[in-house]
Amino acid sequence: NAPVKLGLVVPRWVCINTLLISTQKARQHLSDEGFTLKSYSPKTYEKFLQSIQDLGKWDYMEDFHFAEVLVFSASTAVMSSTLVSSGKLLLQDKVSWLSPFVSAVQPGDVVLDACAAPGNKSTVLAGLMANQGKLICIERDPERFTVLKKRVKHHGVRNVLFINEDFTSVDPSELQGVTTILLDPSCSNSGLEMNTDSASVSGERYRRLADMQFQLLSFALSLPSVQSVVYSTCSVQSIENEEVVARALQQFTNFELDDLSLKLKDWRSFGDENYSFAKKVLRTQTFYDLCHGFFVAKFVARRVFLNGKT
Ligand code: SAM
Numbered sequence: 001n002a003p004v005k006l007g008l009v010v011p012r013w014v015c016i017n018t019l020l021i022s023t024q025k026a027r028q029h030l031s032d033e034g035f036t037l038k039s040y041s042p043k044t045y046e047k048f049l050q051s052i053q054d055l056g057k058w059d060y061m062e063d064f065h066f067a068e069v070l071v072f073s074a075s076t077a078v079m080s081s082t083l084v085s086s087g088k089l090l091l092q093d094k095v096s097w098l099s100p101f102v103s104a105v106q107p108g109d110v111v112l113d114a115c116a117a118p119g120n121k122s123t124v125l126a127g128l129m130a131n132q133g134k135l136i137c138i139e140r141d142p143e144r145f146t147v148l149k150k151r152v153k154h155h156g157v158r159n160v161l162f163i164n165e166d167f168t169s170v171d172p173s174e175l176q177g178v179t180t181i182l183l184d185p186s187c188s189n190s191g192l193e194m195n196t197d198s199a200s201v202s203g204e205r206y207r208r209l210a211d212m213q214f215q216l217l218s219f220a221l222s223l224p225s226v227q228s229v230v231y232s233t234c235s236v237q238s239i240e241n242e243e244v245v246a247r248a249l250q251q252f253t254n255f256e257l258d259d260l261s262l263k264l265k266d267w268r269s270f271g272d273e274n275y276s277f278a279k280k281v282l283r284t285q286t287f288y289d290l291c292h293g294f295f296v297a298k299f300v301a302r303r304v305f306l307n308g309k310t
Pocket of ligand 1: 114117118120140166184186
């Protein structure tokens with residue numbers, strides 16, 4: 001089934017910040033402010049995508065995949081809701097839920113957000129961890145680091161340690177005990193552009209980005225206590241996605257890809273079919289999923305067999 005192009009009315013995605021409000025209370029509050037929760041039938045992804053294109057200014061729907069993600073029309077008034085100014089509703093795309101979701105972090109885990117600013121995914125991770133355990137947020141750029149700290153604190157994240165350094169220069173002893181890494185490095189951002197004319201961007205630029213992404217991924221996969229690394233980009237270019245993953249799989253044979261294909265109902269956007277692991281990684285496509293173009297892969301440590309036992 002090839003993805004259907006539905007047109008270009010891209011809606012406004014919003015995430016409920018579960019650290020500050022429950023999904024039920026958020027819905028109640030939105031209703032008090034005059035918003036109406038709409039439903040659709042049948043409950044298929046296809047029907048959902050059609051229905052969100054018909055939302056009125058005061059309507060919204062729960063996302064098909066994540067109950068904590070809401071979708072409003074492009075002309076929505078939700079930006080002036082007090083839930084937004086108080087940090088209880090986060091004005092961020094559905095894809096900012098995708099990589100924290102596949103990371104499957106739990107309360108009590110030790111988690112590293114290795115390229116964290118401005119912190120969209122850090123808050124989602126802390127929410128999934130219910131502020132328990134430890135979340136280490138690393139950001140290299142000093143200005144972006146300041147924004148990250150301010151936003152993440154405003155969003156109620158408490159279990160956090162901030163480090164303003166290049167991830168690859170951090171002393172691994174500072175990262176002892178980290179089992180899960182979310183790596184969302186700088187990329188071409190081609191998934192944020194409506195018209196992804198790859199010919200307008202030089203191949204050399206993509207190559208530089210891909211080498212930097214591979215270097216960061218290699219560092220993540222080299223840390224001794226790490227059990228899983230979620231690699232994501234806002235790029236739709238295979239060179240920054242599947243090619244980086246393929247190089248890492250070749251070098252780090254102690255890791256394999258988790259099969260993400262069955263983790264989300266009705267998911268239909270997968271990897272570049274030129275790669276053998278295409279069906280194990282997820283993509284989103286603006287033309288089909290009506291959200292940012294995104295890529296996510298999850299590396300998991302292979303189980304070590306000793307004397308026939310795991
Ligand atoms: N994960 C973030 C979110 O969801 O809000 C978005 C991350 S953005 C795509 C990439 C970030 O990584 C940028 O803020 C960039 O400054 C930072 N970065 C790039 N290279 C880095 C490195 N070597 N070490 C630490 N941070 C880095």
